[in-house]
Amino acid sequence: MKKFNVGVIGLGNRGSWWVTEMLLELEYVNIVGLCDVYADRIEKIRDQMLEKGFTAPAVQTVQYRELIDAPQVDTVLIFSAWSNHVDAALYAMKAGKPVGMEVGGAYGLEQCWELVRTYQQTQTPFMLLENCCYGEYELMALNMAKRGALGEIVHCDGGYMHDLRDEVARGNETRHYRFNEYLTRNAENYPTHEIGPISKLLHINNGNRFESLVSVSSRSAGLHAYICAHEELKEKYGDLQFKQGDIVNTLIRCADGSTVAIALDTTLPRYYSRNFTVRGTKGMYDENTQSFFFDGEDHSQTEWDWSPEFGNRQRYKEKWQHPIWKHYYEVGVKEQGHGGMDFLVIDAFFEALDQNLPMPIDVYDAACWMAITALSAKSITLGSQPVEFPDFTEGKWQKPQPQPEWKYAF
Amino acid sequence: MKKFNVGVIGLGNRGSWWVTEMLLELEYVNIVGLCDVYADRIEKIRDQMLEKGFTAPAVQTVQYRELIDAPQVDTVLIFSAWSNHVDAALYAMKAGKPVGMEVGGAYGLEQCWELVRTYQQTQTPFMLLENCCYGEYELMALNMAKRGALGEIVHCDGGYMHDLRDEVARGNETRHYRFNEYLTRNAENYPTHEIGPISKLLHINNGNRFESLVSVSSRSAGLHAYICAHEELKEKYGDLQFKQGDIVNTLIRCADGSTVAIALDTTLPRYYSRNFTVRGTKGMYDENTQSFFFDGEDHSQTEWDWSPEFGNRQRYKEKWQHPIWKHYYEVGVKEQGHGGMDFLVIDAFFEALDQNLPMPIDVYDAACWMAITALSAKSITLGSQPVEFPDFTEGKWQKPQPQPEWKYAF
Numbered sequence: 099m100k101k102f103n104v105g106v107i108g109l110g111n112r113g114s115w116w117v118t119e120m121l122l123e124l125e126y127v128n129i130v131g132l133c134d135v136y137a138d139r140i141e142k143i144r145d146q147m148l149e150k151g152f153t154a155p156a157v158q159t160v161q162y163r164e165l166i167d168a169p170q171v172d173t174v175l176i177f178s179a180w181s182n183h184v185d186a187a188l189y190a191m192k193a194g195k196p197v198g199m200e201v202g203g204a205y206g207l208e209q210c211w212e213l214v215r216t217y218q219q220t221q222t223p224f225m226l227l228e229n230c231c232y233g234e235y236e237l238m239a240l241n242m243a244k245r246g247a248l249g250e251i252v253h254c255d256g257g258y259m260h261d262l263r264d265e266v267a268r269g270n271e272t273r274h275y276r277f278n279e280y281l282t283r284n285a286e287n288y289p290t291h292e293i294g295p296i297s298k299l300l301h302i303n304n305g306n307r308f309e310s311l312v313s314v315s316s317r318s319a320g321l322h323a324y325i326c327a328h329e330e331l332k333e334k335y336g337d338l339q340f341k342q343g344d345i346v347n348t349l350i351r352c353a354d355g356s357t358v359a360i361a362l363d364t365t366l367p368r369y370y371s372r373n374f375t376v377r378g379t380k381g382m383y384d385e386n387t388q389s390f391f392f393d394g395e396d397h398s399q400t401e402w403d404w405s406p407e408f409g410n411r412q413r414y415k416e417k418w419q420h421p422i423w424k425h426y427y428e429v430g431v432k433e434q435g436h437g438g439m440d441f442l443v444i445d446a447f448f449e450a451l452d453q454n455l456p457m458p459i460d461v462y463d464a465a466c467w468m469a470i471t472a473l474s475a476k477s478i479t480l481g482s483q484p485v486e487f488p489d490f491t492e493g494k495w496q497k498p499q500p501q502p503e504w505k506y507a508f
Numbered sequence: 509m510k511k512f513n514v515g516v517i518g519l520g521n522r523g524s525w526w527v528t529e530m531l532l533e534l535e536y537v538n539i540v541g542l543c544d545v546y547a548d549r550i551e552k553i554r555d556q557m558l559e560k561g562f563t564a565p566a567v568q569t570v571q572y573r574e575l576i577d578a579p580q581v582d583t584v585l586i587f588s589a590w591s592n593h594v595d596a597a598l599y600a601m602k603a604g605k606p607v608g609m610e611v612g613g614a615y616g617l618e619q620c621w622e623l624v625r626t627y628q629q630t631q632t633p634f635m636l637l638e639n640c641c642y643g644e645y646e647l648m649a650l651n652m653a654k655r656g657a658l659g660e661i662v663h664c665d666g667g668y669m670h671d672l673r674d675e676v677a678r679g680n681e682t683r684h685y686r687f688n689e690y691l692t693r694n695a696e697n698y699p700t701h702e703i704g705p706i707s708k709l710l711h712i713n714n715g716n717r718f719e720s721l722v723s724v725s726s727r728s729a730g731l732h733a734y735i736c737a738h739e740e741l742k743e744k745y746g747d748l749q750f751k752q753g754d755i756v757n758t759l760i761r762c763a764d765g766s767t768v769a770i771a772l773d774t775t776l777p778r779y780y781s782r783n784f785t786v787r788g789t790k791g792m793y794d795e796n797t798q799s800f801f802f803d804g805e806d807h808s809q810t811e812w813d814w815s816p817e818f819g820n821r822q823r824y825k826e827k828w829q830h831p832i833w834k835h836y837y838e839v840g841v842k843e844q845g846h847g848g849m850d851f852l853v854i855d856a857f858f859e860a861l862d863q864n865l866p867m868p869i870d871v872y873d874a875a876c877w878m879a880i881t882a883l884s885a886k887s888i889t890l891g892s893q894p895v896e897f898p899d900f901t902e903g904k905w906q907k908p909q910p911q912p913e914w915k916y917a918f
Contacts, residue, residue, distance in 0.1 A: 249733060252776060253726045253755040312722045312892050316663045317765030323659060323789035345663040345787065347769050349757050349892070355727025359757050361769075366662060366787050367803040377755065377776050379733035386796045387818075393777040408797075408818045482722050482761070484892045 105131030105171035108178025131157030179275035203471025232442035236295035237420035249380030256292025285475035305498035313474035315343030320365035446506035515541030515581035518588025541567035589685035613881025642852035646705035647830035659790030666702025695885035715908035725753030730775035856916035
């Protein structure tokens, strides 16, 4: 693979991790530019690079436009606050510099349309770096679904179920954008981890599409209770009213009659889960019990007094492992970043660039997944009225195209 | 306890079980009347009673009115098809005969209002026999919630997740009403198993109320696929279009800002679950992993790479067992009917009657739980528009009343 001269925008928790733990390890990546609105973050990463024996990046700037415009940078990666993602991506596409963008939701539908229009005008490669599309069991279920083992897929569930109370409540101290996001809006603010893999399963934008959604939000109680339970937080933030509901449930109807239920669940105590669940006429996968369930197999779950075969997914690996993960285990890449997903998604981006292949998670995927945030906010504001998805493909979804024969295609 | 002379309406699967496996075992029950629209079912149960050494019931009739009117009958139990429940209950209340009614959904809101009005006019004791309100872990979570261990309750999930494809698809042969129900309507047709315990947790009708719901239905694919996979069914029913969607998700908003998500999930392969989930500001209970999760406890689930402590609920039993279940284990009643719930719900009904106590699951509970079926059908028909719950208490919910000090009160 050729070498890419990469400029990185956003060096908070996620961006720092990407640079120091992943990008510097990749032979085909030269980090030539660092950008963050906080100069000290740039310095910190630069110093870490120097310590590891790399040269200091030629471009160091608090202005993302300056980073993108710099002649040394040929590829842009965006790991910044959600609110900056689209602006930076649009600017990069217009500058003709291929762009990989971390996940987040859209603030309005016009942002999604701008992504689509700008890509159509510039044809600059764009990929949404949704790592969960490359999750091992997400891909295993996709593999089964493609090969018919689950029958017709009728419904999927997913969720971003991650106790972020400490991160959000201390966000003002740590400069984490979630603090203000949770203070000022109420939406399914992080839909892509679950909707990404589900969209690939349901052929969204390629034979199927999301038609409408409804969102219902609970009241906001978790952050306030958390803050009041910690004296140092209570003094400062005990009177704040967070707008973000603790649990936002969203139900989506698809053109083919299948449905999707997703949940944002980040400010009450719980274990981590993406609740990835696939329901077909022949079988199901359920992340919470880490088990598959097939029609006609001798499952203890078929008993009335069920005792689930917790974790039985291991036993299906040999037969149903997705080729991407067979490859991952075979080449023996060490497990890096969320159990390998981060390596796979970034490797897919650079390999697609190198081989001039269509991006596996393209601008249409990004637009329709990110739109959920804007649409859910609207539905909640309207008292849970159903709201329609725009068709960002403008009808092209009705003529499904075969995926290219390529390692990272879904 | 005094002896009750009971007339039973409905002797299908459930009614037969109730009579032969439970009611005949209860010292305070005399079965004096049997009714079913199919005479052979009456004969079968009568014969089983004779075999067991009981005398034949004085009243045997295919007309439920005749059974209720019979002077020998002082108490009525309704186990018939869903479509008969309310008519029979209204008739019994008007006849001044206390009535216990099995669960199901309402076909329209007027049915629910009729239940309420008839009770108000007659004051005849009425109880909805929702056994899951007496589930061991449902009550354990309720006990925790009442004693503050879960913090403020913000959201609950539930579901009737039970693979009924065989029962429904063969219902025409076995005279099971679900066959026609699934053929002719699309609704959350069985909401009470989950909404019952959740309502008790959220103080519905007693300080809180359901305000509105939205329902989204998937297409119907499971029954057709199941029928086509069985030759003998395919010949007869291969061309049928079932109207009932495989999965119906319903989201409910409550007056206090908490939310409830319930699912009907009965025609795709899966393990049994009621997905009973309680989410508070201090902890959660989750049926699918059979585990509690409390803030501040040393849980393996707090790890990013989570490994849930599957089944940890056992370890909370000693501290948090609900008094009803302590009683159940202490008196050593053998485990009967859905793990004890059936005994508890029927014992509660007769003990309330005997002691002239208010019914623990009353006509207002029944009306607002059963209304979900009618409201969900309307929401689905309207493209998932939100629909409002009537306030069957006509404002009384705003003045919460203390529960009577009594074994079976919630």
